[in-house]
Amino acid sequence: MQKEITIKDIAREAGVDVSTVSRSLSGAYGIKADTRNRVLAVAQRLNYRVNRVARGLVTGRSHTLGLIISDIRNPFFTEVARGAEDAARAAGCDLVLCNSDQDATRQMEYVAALAGKRVDGILMNSVAVLDKEQKERLEAIGIPIVLLNRTRGPFSTVCADNKAGGTLAAEYLLKLGHRKVAHLTGPARHGNLTDREKAFVKAMPPDSVTVLHGENSFAGGREMAQTVLAGQPRRITAIFAGNDTIAFGVLRAILDANLKVPDDISLLGFDNVELGSIVQPPLTTIHQPSYELGQRAVETLLRLGKKDAPAENHVLPVQLIERQSCAPATQKI
Amino acid sequence: MQKEITIKDIAREAGVDVSTVSRSLSGAYGIKADTRNRVLAVAQRLNYRVNRVARGLVTGRSHTLGLIISDIRNPFFTEVARGAEDAARAAGCDLVLCNSDQDATRQMEYVAALAGKRVDGILMNSVAVLDKEQKERLEAIGIPIVLLNRTRGPFSTVCADNKAGGTLAAEYLLKLGHRKVAHLTGPARHGNLTDREKAFVKAMPPDSVTVLHGENSFAGGREMAQTVLAGQPRRITAIFAGNDTIAFGVLRAILDANLKVPDDISLLGFDNVELGSIVQPPLTTIHQPSYELGQRAVETLLRLGKKDAPAENHVLPVQLIERQSCAPATQKI
DNA sequence: TCTCTTTTTGCAAACGCTTGCAAACTAGTT
């Protein structure tokens, strides 16, 4: 590691004070164009590159944001991350990536590490709803934070309109004539999924929907679908999956059972991950604006950085993406 | 932003010097257990959190690594990123995510930004082979760097064994009796893909393979497959795609043409992204250890950080994943 | 009790930058 070139070197070389160099470099007002150019030339010649950590120490701003999600491999988060990164970049910030793997301890470790780094803000899709102690810790840290996929709480939030999505799903399925449907979703009490579920059930006629809770994954969807398909207490004409990943599992189970989508059974997803358009048949789903979620979240975060900015709660609209996995219900019964 | 608690506060409170606090906190040798405990207690009580940027300034180590890839949404990179993040975390480092979108300028901007942040190392999947000037700039920066998906060059590299993969593909297809095949891949002169292509063509009998170059994407695969399927100068029994993403596009085109995989035509991918096992039929492919690639890369990076560490070149083995998209060739002609 | 080691602590100088304040100029008025 060769010696680092500092503004001192430039100052010496250009025959001015370091403060003048600093001001020239930052384009501050009050430096004669002549001097500035000379300084800039020297800086260029010496191949100078500002040391942001030193600058950060004095300014107190690190121009770094933290993104804590459960797993970047979840396509939804991939998209969120991309939106966040783009927005961060636009604002001259870097984004550090943290995978919590749904582990609350790990999540809080990351928060602590990011705080130690004095990031300008934290973007987090919290593992679970925060308990009182965690909330206090977060507030004590005093770093702007915005929570993804949350709607309430003392912190700023950015979330898709899951309730509207649930309702949308119900309306669509009803319009197609489905009166006996199953909703296969993740664990109960999972913020997002629960909102979808509640709104969906509420918008459907009483007794028309069977809800199954399982693992929030491809395998989970497959399993749930298998049990629904196997023990058939009632003939089901459509399945609404809690999200696309579950839907893919369901699809696999249906195909494995030698049934056809949508001829034998309709399938509706949620999220609109890219894969949905690749799979056969292309999946009809509720689009969640994941990229915009990430984007909006960092924009909010940046605003929170300003003095006395109030918490913001954003709810982004969802949208039905009609592809080929849903068809009108046929009265086979 | 309330006032930050510093070691000075602790020092005052505990009645010792800041250096003692620093040493206590870092568990240095030469502090009486008694004192240390007292300091630790005060730190705890004051809810102290070390300022890593200050520390970084004096130690010269930021415990941050940069990851520059073209797009995190590419599932291959998602996996690489995950491997990298896990390895970084294990080493007590953070990872900042940079999407270059295949833009060389943007890539170099990121390098500069990361350098300004004084990251401990950069992990990069370079957009293109580096020209002389870029190489010099990278070297001048003096930050450890490891290149992903490269095998040669003055820098350390981590790469899957693409040549072996190409050969493997050829051997497998030959074993199944395919003698007229197409290789649909990305742009010519794309490091990775080119290696695969060359090895594949070389291992196949002369004149048995038609190579098509197109866009490296789902759409690209679809298009190339359409032209192969449409104008059929010769009957093809199998397609080897440059990677899984292309393969998915090919699959879609085949399905759209009312042909069956593998009955009418066999399809072989490369990469082994998760989606491959979800798609119908499950895709036979060459597994590239993406997670390990990321992991290995940061491990290498960390080693480079040590004094006088020599450059390393790693080639990771690939592996055939046999699923259901390939079948023995039938002599339809 | 008095040296001689060995620990344990404190002092002070970095690390590379920003920034408030005052000094030194420059130009504009009178």
Place this chain on the structure above:
DNA sequence: AACTAGTTTGCAAGCGTTTGCAAAAAGAGA
């Protein structure tokens, strides 16, 4: 020529740590 009002610069004090070195304290051996 003197005075005022800028404008351009330099001085020096930080930002919160770490760390080499020396001072102080504590044991140990006599």
